[in-house]
Amino acid sequence: MSRNIYDLIGLIAAVAFILALKGLSSPKSARNGNLMGAAGATLVTVLVFFYEKPAHLVLIILAIVVGSAIGVPTARKVKMTAMPQLVALFNGVGGGAAALVAIVEYLRLGSTSSAGDVAATIFTVIVGCVSFTGSIVTFLKLQELMTTRPVVFAGGRFLIAFVLATVVGAAGWVAVSRGSLALGVLSILSLIFGVLFVLPVGGADVPIVISLLNAFTGLTVAASGYVLQTTVLIVAGTLVGASGTILTRKMAQAMGRPIYGILFGAFTATPTAALNAADARPVRSGSADDVAILLAYARRVVIVPGFGLAVAQAQHTVRELADLLTARGVDVAYAIHPVAGRMPGHMNVLLAEANVPYEQLVEMEEINPTFAQTDVALVVGANDVVNPAAKTSPGCPIYGMPILDVGNAANVIFLKRSMRPGFAGIENELLYDPKTTLLFGDAKASLTKVVSALKAF
Amino acid sequence: MNGMALLSIFVLSVFIGFEVVSKVSTTLHTPLMSGANAIHGVILVGAIIVAGRSNSTLELTLSLIAVVLATVNMVGGFVVTDRMLEMFKGKKVSTTK
Numbered sequence: 001m002s003r004n005i006y007d008l009i010g011l012i013a014a015v016a017f018i019l020a021l022k023g024l025s026s027p028k029s030a031r032n033g034n035l036m037g038a039a040g041a042t043l044v045t046v047l048v049f050f051y052e053k054p055a056h057l058v059l060i061i062l063a064i065v066v067g068s069a070i071g072v073p074t075a076r077k078v079k080m081t082a083m084p085q086l087v088a089l090f091n092g093v094g095g096g097a098a099a100l101v102a103i104v105e106y107l108r109l110g111s112t113s114s115a116g117d118v119a120a121t122i123f124t125v126i127v128g129c130v131s132f133t134g135s136i137v138t139f140l141k142l143q144e145l146m147t148t149r150p151v152v153f154a155g156g157r158f159l160i161a162f163v164l165a166t167v168v169g170a171a172g173w174v175a176v177s178r179g180s181l182a183l184g185v186l187s188i189l190s191l192i193f194g195v196l197f198v199l200p201v202g203g204a205d206v207p208i209v210i211s212l213l214n215a216f217t218g219l220t221v222a223a224s225g226y227v228l229q230t231t232v233l234i235v236a237g238t239l240v241g242a243s244g245t246i247l248t249r250k251m252a253q254a255m256g257r258p259i260y261g262i263l264f265g266a267f268t269a270t271p272t273a274a275l276n277a278a279d280a281r282p283v284r285s286g287s288a289d290d291v292a293i294l295l296a297y298a299r300r301v302v303i304v305p306g307f308g309l310a311v312a313q314a315q316h317t318v319r320e321l322a323d324l325l326t327a328r329g330v331d332v333a334y335a336i337h338p339v340a341g342r343m344p345g346h347m348n349v350l351l352a353e354a355n356v357p358y359e360q361l362v363e364m365e366e367i368n369p370t371f372a373q374t375d376v377a378l379v380v381g382a383n384d385v386v387n388p389a390a391k392t393s394p395g396c397p398i399y400g401m402p403i404l405d406v407g408n409a410a411n412v413i414f415l416k417r418s419m420r421p422g423f424a425g426i427e428n429e430l431l432y433d434p435k436t437t438l439l440f441g442d443a444k445a446s447l448t449k450v451v452s453a454l455k456a457f
Numbered sequence: 458m459n460g461m462a463l464l465s466i467f468v469l470s471v472f473i474g475f476e477v478v479s480k481v482s483t484t485l486h487t488p489l490m491s492g493a494n495a496i497h498g499v500i501l502v503g504a505i506i507v508a509g510r511s512n513s514t515l516e517l518t519l520s521l522i523a524v525v526l527a528t529v530n531m532v533g534g535f536v537v538t539d540r541m542l543e544m545f546k547g548k549k550v551s552t553t554k
Contacts, residue, residue: 017496018473024489025481031542034492038535041499045531048502054509056517063508063521064501067528074529075536086537087491094497094530100523101503104516108507116460214494221500222470226463228503234463235470240497242474247481247490254483338483345486352544363483 006051007231009043014235016040021243027358044232080350081310084343085142088210091217092135098220099128099190103183105227111178118178120223122171125183126190128220131213133194138213141198141206150202157264160196167193197263205262207343208251212259215244254338255401283419286437288449291413294437295321295450296457298375298411300331302367304404305347306340308381308417312443315354318380321447322356324454334360335367335377335404337385368405377409381416381443387428396426412436415446488545491538498531 016036023033054060071090078086102124106113113121140146170186173179201209218240225233252259295301303322309315322332334356340347348361371377379386382404390401406412407430414431416438430436439446481489504527508520 013499017499018477020492020496021474021477021489024485024492025478027482027485027545030485030488030492030545031539034488034495034535034538034542037492037496038539041496041501041531041535044499045501045505048505052506052509054505056508056511056521059517059521060505060508060524063524064528067525068532070525071529071531071533072536075533075540078537080541083487083491083537083541086533087487087494090491090498090530090534090537091494093526094494094500094534097504097523097527097530098497098500100519100526101500101507104507104511104520104523107516107519108510108512211490214490214497218493218497221497221503222467224500224503226467228506229463230502230506231463231466233499233503234466236496236499238467238470239474239477240493242471243478243489243493246475246478247486247493250481250483251486336483338486343487343490345483345488348484349487349541349544361484 001047001051003051006047009047010230010232013040013044013232016043017236017239021239079313080353081307081313082143083349084207084210084341084346085139087343088135088138088142088213091210091214092132092139095128095131095135095213095217095220097128098217098224099125099132099187101224102128102220102227103187105224106183107180113178117227118175120226121183122174122186124220124223124227125187126167126171126193127216127223129187129190130194130197131216131220133191134198134209134213137195137198138206138210148202148206151199156196156200160193163189163193163196201263205255207339208248208255208259208262210343211244211248211251215241215248218242218244251339261400281432283431283438284434284436286413286439288439288446289453290437291439291446291450292453292457294376294411294413295325295330295378296328296454298325298330300333300370300374301325301376301378302333302335302371302374302406302409304335304337304340304377304379304382304386304406305351306337306380306382306385307346308383308415308443310341310346310350310381312381312445314380314442314444314447315350315356317444317447317451319351319354319356321451321454322360324451332360333362333367333370335364335406336361337364337382337404339401340382340385364402364404371405371408374409376411376413377406379406379412379414380447383416383428384426386430387426388430389426389428392429398426406430407433410435414438415443416440417442488538488541491534491541495531495534495538498527498534501527501531503527 020033020037023029106121173182222237390398504523511517
């Protein structure tokens, strides 16, 4: 196959990726966009076999089979609730793959590589390794295999600065010596830096880190494309890098905080110890019947879904409740906080799964002014996104994040598993408010009880 | 291909990347992130190239690991994105947000 045909098909794949991203920005065209991206990726993967005529063909195909055997069932089986950590994991392995590609090409080229190649290799190895271990730590946090709170220890910021300095030093060593030992050291230091980089990021901020690491991996793929002289890698990687950067910025804006504050905030924030002393205060807990009555006689109900809804897989039950209320003439809307759940847009995905009409999902800026005319705000497993501490307690980890003003509604109902604070680990003052009723239990079980109580009317 | 041509491709791609996602609604942040994630799985192409050219056991081993990881990223990424988007299908949707 001639280079021209190879490049032409690479160009077609690149266009497919652009259209895929373009399609993904609107719900109508999203699915076709994604399929087009998949088609482009398949096309270019098949093509490279014909152009490169690689040695070790059987082993390579076997490796692809193994990768598919791991990737496809995982992607098919994962619950919608576990989606964020899976995306983190897939991103991490992509970063790892990019770093390995750069390392192997560096070993093969040896002293014949150009200065540009070495620079691109150093970049890919550092960022790919950081993306790899950073994503794994993110996965562990989201899967709750480790603490979800920021991990900060004495001298942590100095340790990070020190490791970063050694990474820079090792990069210089690679550039000067062009040796494989130097590259090995650089890889290991970068892997360590990736862990340290993500550890201090806590709770609600983890999704932003996934998006940032996604952009990082994109750039490493672009750099590998430079070393391997493969246009489609440059285009695909750069597209992801650029769009990931924009996405990260948009998410940070939705949380009302600069990216710097998200990454390094844990080092500067002062712990809000006073809030933990509030545990002993009384709360008003109600029965499913109480909740049903409140809802049935309301004129307007706003449902605020959060991660608890996702955990309990309660999206179908919440829709059943909303349908019952609508049938009774109650005006029902869902308030969607941009970062509710563990990933921006997480709630939209879940409620779409339950066939909730798209028009009932109202974004934060639009719904906030309407809470004053709302009789009941029904908070289903959300906590941080309705926590007034974001407005009132400077220094708390979520301070400055825009919240849903459920406190302005006439009544607030919380469906919660326990008094345990949310993902960010901050006490919620709203729980102790006199107009708040709590219904303890798994969100799905509670909702089912409320639904049957409503039906009994 | 010379460095200048590659640099031009890079710079123009940055602008396209900025442009295509600048108006995306929060509704689609998760699938967009996941879809972009799948696209960088195309590093599989790079992994295949280096695996095919490798001359030592070390190079071959590392590059085969890269092929496995990249396949997981690409194939898994597209499948999971499609599963998410399947839920958005067939409903009346507004594009104004």
